Amino acid sequence: MADPHDVNPQPGRDLGLAFWLTGFVLLVLMPLLNVLPPEDSWLHLSDFSLNRFGKFLAFAILALGLDLIWGYTGVLSLGQGVFFGLGAYCMGMHLMLTIGKESVYGSDLPDFMVWNQVKELPLFWKPFYSFPVAVLGSMLVPTAFALVFGFLAFRSRIKGVYFAIITQALALVAWLVFNRNETNLGGTNGLTDFKQLLGFRLSEPGTQRALYVLTVLCLGGAFLLCRWITRSRAGRVLIAVRDSEPRVVFSGYTPANYKLLVFVVAAALAGLAGMLYVPQVGIITPAQIGVLPSLEMVIWVAVGGRGTLAGAVLGAVSVNLGRSVLTNYFPELWPFILGGLFVVVVLLFPDGLIGIMRQARERFGQLKAKATALPEEELG
Amino acid sequence: MRNVHVTRLSCSGVAAIVTRLSLGLLVLAGIVCLVAGQARAAGAPPSPVLTPLEQALTQIASDDDAVREAALRVVIEQGDSTILPRLEEIRANADRSVRLAIKPVMDLLRNRAKLEGPDPDARRSAATDLGTLGKPLAIPWLEQAAAKESYKWVRYTMLESAALLKLSGQDQAAKLGAVNSLGDLASQNAVPALKDIVAAGSGAEATEAQQSLADAANASIERIETWAVWSTAIETLFRGISLSSILLIMSVGLAIVFGLMGVINMAHGELMMVGAYATFMTQELFKAFLPATMFDYYFAVAMPMAFLVAAGCGLLLEVTVIRFLYGRPLETMLATWGISLVLMQAARVYFGDLTAVAAPAWLSGGLQVMVGVYLPNNRLFIILLSVICVITIYAILFRSGLGLRVRAVTQNRNMSACLGIPTRKVDAYTFAFGSGLAGVAGWALTLIGNVEPGLGQNYIVDSFMVVVTGGVGKLAGTIVASMGIGGLNKLLEPSLGAVYGKVCILVLVILFLQWRPSGLFAIKGRHADS
Numbered sequence: 001m002a003d004p005h006d007v008n009p010q011p012g013r014d015l016g017l018a019f020w021l022t023g024f025v026l027l028v029l030m031p032l033l034n035v036l037p038p039e040d041s042w043l044h045l046s047d048f049s050l051n052r053f054g055k056f057l058a059f060a061i062l063a064l065g066l067d068l069i070w071g072y073t074g075v076l077s078l079g080q081g082v083f084f085g086l087g088a089y090c091m092g093m094h095l096m097l098t099i100g101k102e103s104v105y106g107s108d109l110p111d112f113m114v115w116n117q118v119k120e121l122p123l124f125w126k127p128f129y130s131f132p133v134a135v136l137g138s139m140l141v142p143t144a145f146a147l148v149f150g151f152l153a154f155r156s157r158i159k160g161v162y163f164a165i166i167t168q169a170l171a172l173v174a175w176l177v178f179n180r181n182e183t184n185l186g187g188t189n190g191l192t193d194f195k196q197l198l199g200f201r202l203s204e205p206g207t208q209r210a211l212y213v214l215t216v217l218c219l220g221g222a223f224l225l226c227r228w229i230t231r232s233r234a235g236r237v238l239i240a241v242r243d244s245e246p247r248v249v250f251s252g253y254t255p256a257n258y259k260l261l262v263f264v265v266a267a268a269l270a271g272l273a274g275m276l277y278v279p280q281v282g283i284i285t286p287a288q289i290g291v292l293p294s295l296e297m298v299i300w301v302a303v304g305g306r307g308t309l310a311g312a313v314l315g316a317v318s319v320n321l322g323r324s325v326l327t328n329y330f331p332e333l334w335p336f337i338l339g340g341l342f343v344v345v346v347l348l349f350p351d352g353l354i355g356i357m358r359q360a361r362e363r364f365g366q367l368k369a370k371a372t373a374l375p376e377e378e379l380g
Numbered sequence: 381m382r383n384v385h386v387t388r389l390s391c392s393g394v395a396a397i398v399t400r401l402s403l404g405l406l407v408l409a410g411i412v413c414l415v416a417g418q419a420r421a422a423g424a425p426p427s428p429v430l431t432p433l434e435q436a437l438t439q440i441a442s443d444d445d446a447v448r449e450a451a452l453r454v455v456i457e458q459g460d461s462t463i464l465p466r467l468e469e470i471r472a473n474a475d476r477s478v479r480l481a482i483k484p485v486m487d488l489l490r491n492r493a494k495l496e497g498p499d500p501d502a503r504r505s506a507a508t509d510l511g512t513l514g515k516p517l518a519i520p521w522l523e524q525a526a527a528k529e530s531y532k533w534v535r536y537t538m539l540e541s542a543a544l545l546k547l548s549g550q551d552q553a554a555k556l557g558a559v560n561s562l563g564d565l566a567s568q569n570a571v572p573a574l575k576d577i578v579a580a581g582s583g584a585e586a587t588e589a590q591q592s593l594a595d596a597a598n599a600s601i602e603r604i605e606t607w608a609v610w611s612t613a614i615e616t617l618f619r620g621i622s623l624s625s626i627l628l629i630m631s632v633g634l635a636i637v638f639g640l641m642g643v644i645n646m647a648h649g650e651l652m653m654v655g656a657y658a659t660f661m662t663q664e665l666f667k668a669f670l671p672a673t674m675f676d677y678y679f680a681v682a683m684p685m686a687f688l689v690a691a692g693c694g695l696l697l698e699v700t701v702i703r704f705l706y707g708r709p710l711e712t713m714l715a716t717w718g719i720s721l722v723l724m725q726a727a728r729v730y731f732g733d734l735t736a737v738a739a740p741a742w743l744s745g746g747l748q749v750m751v752g753v754y755l756p757n758n759r760l761f762i763i764l765l766s767v768i769c770v771i772t773i774y775a776i777l778f779r780s781g782l783g784l785r786v787r788a789v790t791q792n793r794n795m796s797a798c799l800g801i802p803t804r805k806v807d808a809y810t811f812a813f814g815s816g817l818a819g820v821a822g823w824a825l826t827l828i829g830n831v832e833p834g835l836g837q838n839y840i841v842d843s844f845m846v847v848v849t850g851g852v853g854k855l856a857g858t859i860v861a862s863m864g865i866g867g868l869n870k871l872l873e874p875s876l877g878a879v880y881g882k883v884c885i886l887v888l889v890i891l892f893l894q895w896r897p898s899g900l901f902a903i904k905g906r907h908a909d910s
Contacts, residue, residue: 076710149890156894161644161709165844166890172841173886176879291841295717302714335725342718346711347704 018310019223026057026216031209047205051280054212056320058276061215061222063300063316064309065269068226068262070298071306072235074242075159075259079167080270080297082174083142085289087271089178090141091278092191093125094134095202099195111193112186122184131198138275139268146267147260154256154263159245168291175290190285197279208280215276219313222269226309229265238262296338302345305352314353433458437466448478452485456517464489487513495525495538501745504534511541511569516549518542533748540567547573552589556596563600566607566751574601611752616870622759624866625766629824631843631850631858632773633817639852640790640810643702643712644844647720649836651815653727654693655686655822656831660737679740686823687816694815698808706807720836727833737826758827765824769817773855776813786810790852842869849889851899860900865889 030053033045062084069075096110105114109121127133149170153163181187200207229235240248241255248255278284287293296319304315319341327334349355436454439447455463464486471482487509494506507525510518519542526538539561546558547570559577562570574597581594634648645651659682666678697719705712739758746756777783785806788796797803825835846865850857865885872881893899 074710076713152890152894156897158893158897161638161642161713162848162893162898164710164713165644165848166886166893169841169845169886169889173883176882180879295714298714299718332725332729335721339718339721339725342721343701343715346715346718347701350711 023216023220026219027213031213034205034209047208050212051208052324053317054208054215054280055277056317057212057215057219058273058280059297059300059320060273060313060316061219061276062270062273062297063304063312064219064222064226065266065273066297067301067306067309067312068229068238068269069259069266071301071308071312072230072242073238073259073262075263076164076298077167077263077266078164078291078294078298079170079174080266081289081291081294082171083146083267083270084274084277084293084297085174085178085284085286086142086145087138087274088278088284088288089185089191089274090128090138090271091134091275092194092284093128094131095194095197095279096191097125097129098197099193102195103193110186110191112189113184116181116184116187118184125184135275139271142267142271142274143264146264150260150263150267154259157256168294171289171291171294175286178286178289186285188286190283190287191278192283192285194279194282202279202282211276211280215280218272218276222272223309223313225265226269229262230309234258234261299338299342299345301352303341303352305354307351308354311352311354318353433463437463437470448481452481456485456488464493484513484515488515488518492518492521495521500531500534503529503531504537507534507537507541511537511544514545514548516545519545519549536565536751540565540569543567544570544573547577552593556593559593559596559600563596563603566604568604568608568752571601571604574604608752611750614750614753616874618753618755618759620867620870621763621863622866623870624863625763626821626825626828627839627843627846627862627866628766628859629762629769629821630818630839631846631862632769632855633814633821634843635847635850635852635855635858636773636786636817637811637814638847639854640786641702641706641807642709642852643705644709644716644847645697645702645811645814646713646717647697647723648716648815648818648843649840650720650723651690651693651818651836652822652825653723653831653833653836655690655819656737656826656835657727657731657822658682658686658689658819659823659826660731660735660831661685663737676740676742679743683820683823686819688819690819690822691812691816694818695808695812697815698811702811703804703808724833724836731831731833735831737831739827743827761827762824765820769820770855770859773817777855782806782809845885845889849892849899851896851901854901857899857901 030045030050033043034047034050037043039046062080066077066080069077099110100108103109103111103114105111107114109118113121128137153166158166177183178185178190179188185191194202196202197207200210202208230238237248237253237255237258240251240253241258245255274284300316300319301312302315303319304313305311322337323334326337345352351358432454436451436458439451455467467482467486467489471479471486474482491506491509491513494502495510497503497506503525507522510522522538522542522545526535526542529535529538543558543561543565544567546554547562549555555577559574562574577590577597578594578601581590581592581597583590630648630652634645638644659679662682662685663678666675666681697716701715701719702712705715743757743761746754747760748754777787785796785801788799788801789803789806793803822835829835829838842865843862846858846861849865850859850861868885868888869881872884876884
């Protein structure tokens with residue numbers, strides 16, 4: 001596992017062209033392509049596509065967190081969907097409450113509560129009338145939950161397969177609990193039918209465009225945060241924990257603290273992703289937070305290339321893009337492809353797309369070196 | 381040919397047939413009326429050859445209520461199942477009030493006949509029916525039948541029904557006796573009737589007799605309820621053991637592989653599904669190629685089939701995927717999860733969503749061990765199977781050459797390799813064996829559920845938890861952990877509900893791992909890193 005290229009040998013160099021170019025494309029070019037060209041032009045990017053892309057980028061934020069915990073620290077969490085769900089539900093609850101009297105039943109209560117004959121708004125819903133509480137809550141609730149769970153898990157040195165199984169059980173249990181009606185979280189149907197956010201109509205393309213831009217900015221921020229963490233001394237310790245935990249212990253560090261830190265950051269990023277996901281997609285249900293979605297998140301990182309932040313972003317976007325195209329045309333094939341991806345990536349491309357690109361570049365570099373070396377030999 | 385003919389009939393043809401039929405019915409009804417009229421005109425027996433029963437049968441469709449009642453009484457007292465066809469005939473031709481009057485008579489006679497039938501289950505259901513029909517007349521029948529009855533639980537039902545009927549009678553002494561005997565029988569069915577008696581006895585204008593009856597009823601209800609508490613406790617225990625043994629059969633293969641290779645096979649659930657489908661295919665083959673009398677044996681044949689097919693799949697999996705991921709348990713988890721997705725979708729595409737296996741006759745039904753406790757045969761079978769599995773695995777691990785090697789590699793892989801044990805071969809065989817066990821688990825699960833692509837998913841997370849809680853390397857850990865998790869599940873379910881029971885178990889497992897981070901029975905060693 002001790003791949004030398006995991007720690008970037010030239011800090012500061014790779015935040016160069018690629019970062020700014022991607023940022024330019026995502027932040028400037030795509031919204032402009034959505035707004036400027038006429039609708040029938042081939043350059044035009046539809047509102048739907050932009051909105052879809054915003055969803056993928058929200059997933060990319062989650063993938064960054066997952067890459068920190070799995071790619072860098074080597075702790076496989078199969079329960080990342082839970083943190084995503086906590087963030088999403090916090091924002092979803094706020095959006096539910098802002099519907100107000102526009103709901104189907106015309107009641108102040110969310111529709112599903114009327115349906116379930118809940119007469120009064122449950123106490124834990126009340127703070128979510130406030131937008132700042134919803135925003136903070138969607139990051140703090142997953143953070144707090146991860147803190148407790150992570151503390152218990154890492155303190156007793158639950159690791160490797162054990163940790164993966166426990167987090168998977170967590171995902172299963174969360175899915176079961178969110179599915180219940182008496183938890184007042186909408187049951188199987190989840191939270192949906194949102195109308196507005198801070199007075200802006202969610203159905204307006206302008207609102208969605210703004211949400212998209214916000215997502216890109218958050219992604220950029222998350223990327224810089226993760227970059228800062230991985231470049232710091234703590235980041236070195238994380239990689240050391242992944243490669244040989246006993247050595248880290250013998251060197252006088254406490255791996256549990258580092259793991260907890262990174263687990264909590266990952267959970268906060270997942271919550272942020274959930275918060276951005278909900279207003280763009282317009283629905284959150286337990287189906288998005290269960291065992292299978294949580295595992296799919298791992299495969300985004302694996303496909304992109306774990307241990308590299310760009311890989312996490314690339315993987316989340318490309319797998320979801322592939323998914324949305326393929327489930328459209330061949331719905332029956334998608335599970336085969338997803339399953340195949342798990343196997344192929346793990347077996348043949350452990351460094352993912354980034355690894356493939358790196359290999360290609362090296363190959364190309366060698367060829368170029370040969371090409372330039374030959375004339376010199378002739379000279380000599 | 382006939383079908384073709386019918387479909388070619390014109391509408392008018394159909395109408396003509398209907399008219400003709402209804403005409404015929406009219407004529408028939410007329411004849412019946414005539415006959416009935418003659419019988420009434422004759423008044424006294426029309427001819428001396430008729431027995432009282434025969435006479436009653438002719439009078440049963442009478443318009444005169446008194447005559448009909450008398451006739452029905454005679455029919456009930458003297459009749460038996462042989463006159464049922466005749467009653468049916470009368471009923472078919474009579475009007476509504478007569479039909480309503482005849483129906484309970486037929487039920488009584490039919491059930492009375494069944495009370496003496498050869499099939500104990502039929503005798504028992506007849507006794508239950510007689511109890512609910514509410515005719516005190518049936519009391520002596522039930523008591524006579526009970527005296528002759530050799531099956532304990534059939535006799536129990538007969539006595540219970542007789543006592544229930546006595547409760548609705550008028551005889552005070554008999555009622556008191558019935559109240560006491562229902563208490564003795566711990567009859568749950570009697571509680572509503574007993575509560576009625578208590579209510580009647582506690583009123584202001586209750587007579588002394590009613591009050592004493594109410595006291596007796598109260599005592600009986602108390603006894604019945606105490607018994608119910610015990611029987612619920614025993615049933616909960618049984619359900620817990622049953623779930624535990626399912627978990628055990630599922631986890632044991634996983635645990636062996638985990639102990640040996642440090643790998644959790646996330647496709648284990650799908651290998652179970654493979655075993656279940658192998659069972660299903662065996663059933664279909666038996667249906668298609670063998671006579672129906674052989675059908676009940678298919679289930680026995682399906683067991684080795686399920687084992688072999690699943691073991692084959694496991695071997696293939698080991699050779700093509702897992703072998704290359706040695707020493708990388710997390711990657712193995714992901715890859716095997718991918719395989720599980722592929723297998724599940726393949727089953728969905730090929731077999732469709734729902735197929736069921738018919739349990740063989742000898743596994744349907746159940747065993748009643750005490751009043752209110754009924755143990756289904758299929759669950760008992762699974763418990764037995766889990767015991768057999770554990771014994772077999774112990775025998776293989778501790779009494780065979782392969783087992784010796786498996787234990788050696790589990791304890792110290794490098795040392796074993798140095799001593800000439802082909803560790804990779806041991807891995808492959810063990811993985812195949814663990815997969816085969818998953819197949820057997822799938823075979824057993826067909827008894828209690830449908831065969832569907834998602835079959836493996838139902839319990840799989842639970843069985844991962846069992847493996848993690850049990851720890852590696854010792855089978856005892858798996859046994860204790862599956863008992864604990866299965867038992868707790870069923871223990872918490874009545875009070876917390878299934879979902880919060882699961883939440884509770886997850887919390888308990890996490891807390892347990894605080895105390896024992898690598899499970900119940902961790903291998904002791906000097907490894908700094910496991």
